[in-house]
Amino acid sequence: MENTEKKQVVFSAIQPSGTITLGNYLGAVRNWVTMQEEYNCIYALADLHTITVRQNPAQMRRNILDAYASIMACGIDVEKSIFFIQSHVHTHAEIAWILNCYTQFGELGRMTQFKDKSAKHADNINAGLFTYPVLMAGDILLYQADKVPVGADQKQHIELTCDVARRFNGLYGDVFKIPEGFIPQNGARVMSLQNPLNKMSKSDENVNGCVHLLDPPEVIMRKFKRAVTDSDACVRYAEGKDGVNNLMTIYGAVTGKSFEQIEAEFAGKGYGDFKAAVGEAVVEELRPIRERYEQLIKDKAYLEECYRKADETALKISSRTLGKVMKKVGFIR
Ligand code: ATP
Ligand code: LTN
Numbered sequence: 001m002e003n004t005e006k007k008q009v010v011f012s013a014i015q016p017s018g019t020i021t022l023g024n025y026l027g028a029v030r031n032w033v034t035m036q037e038e039y040n041c042i043y044a045l046a047d048l049h050t051i052t053v054r055q056n057p058a059q060m061r062r063n064i065l066d067a068y069a070s071i072m073a074c075g076i077d078v079e080k081s082i083f084f085i086q087s088h089v090h091t092h093a094e095i096a097w098i099l100n101c102y103t104q105f106g107e108l109g110r111m112t113q114f115k116d117k118s119a120k121h122a123d124n125i126n127a128g129l130f131t132y133p134v135l136m137a138g139d140i141l142l143y144q145a146d147k148v149p150v151g152a153d154q155k156q157h158i159e160l161t162c163d164v165a166r167r168f169n170g171l172y173g174d175v176f177k178i179p180e181g182f183i184p185q186n187g188a189r190v191m192s193l194q195n196p197l198n199k200m201s202k203s204d205e206n207v208n209g210c211v212h213l214l215d216p217p218e219v220i221m222r223k224f225k226r227a228v229t230d231s232d233a234c235v236r237y238a239e240g241k242d243g244v245n246n247l248m249t250i251y252g253a254v255t256g257k258s259f260e261q262i263e264a265e266f267a268g269k270g271y272g273d274f275k276a277a278v279g280e281a282v283v284e285e286l287r288p289i290r291e292r293y294e295q296l297i298k299d300k301a302y303l304e305e306c307y308r309k310a311d312e313t314a315l316k317i318s319s320r321t322l323g324k325v326m327k328k329v330g331f332i333r
Contacts, residue, residue, distance in 0.1 A: 011179070018202035022212070027189065044086045046136070048093065068083075083306065090315070134164070136161065141179075143321070158181040166178060196245070217287070236263050
């Protein structure tokens, strides 16, 4: 019997702006992996987004292949999901231009990521940094995605995507599916181990604040041992205990334990024991990923075969939406 029940579409992407972090993994990529069972999943390396911050070309080439292999190593199955490279699929840049003309200057100016990144890169506040969310909206809308698994920092960009899609649909009829963000309960916002008021980020200069997926076990343990805590010396989740709250979030996300269970487990114990336990849990979570990565990165031909195939499929799917959009707007074919 034919299966008439159509699976919902999931779309998400990640920038190859450096090595993938524990934050990227717990906030987004881990959900990409689990969602493969139930949804039609389409994932991308958002390399066009990456050049909104100046990159070294040789390093960028390495980062792209590295990120591709790392994400695959997390468990993306290329037989089940489409995992392509954004710049290889020309429809993304094209729809971004069109959607730019349906997005207001004022709404882009309100994006907190734009404000943060322009403060951080005050010498290069380029137009791409400003219109970054429009390129992201195009990514999502091209595939008529139902759900978009991301970390909490991307919520505002998804809301903008919905606003732009509704505006377009209001003018031309139902062209775009209105997507929904999919943000995890636990791990949606992993903070820096050195400055727990800042998000853990790929492009952070303080290497001790950020755990990378490919860090060897001793490096992971060292980073957790040095993590900033407080003088309270009690493992409990409370206001003002940002460092400990962050470690509890990470431990909970990795082990599945609730904050109450974690508090009970470490009652009467010091931060030293707690930090070592968090480090060990993370080491075990990341060990198989690092091992798979080591295998994958050796086989460049296989990686290329995977993304070429995915690029082609992504072009086919996205061209349908782009064609429809162009026709509605009034371009002649
Ligand atoms: P950059 O440092 O270049 O800004 P980034 O590390 O913030 O990069 P992105 O490529 O912008 O990472 O994000 C990829 C995905 O990871 C997004 O879904 C984002 O929400 C999620 N993510 C990023 N950082 C964190 C974090 N610290 N905690 C949870 N999720 C995160
Ligand atoms: N802006 C995102 C990366 C990204 C993305 C997307 C996420 C680019 N295009 C489409 C979800 C859907 C970020 O994580 N910084």
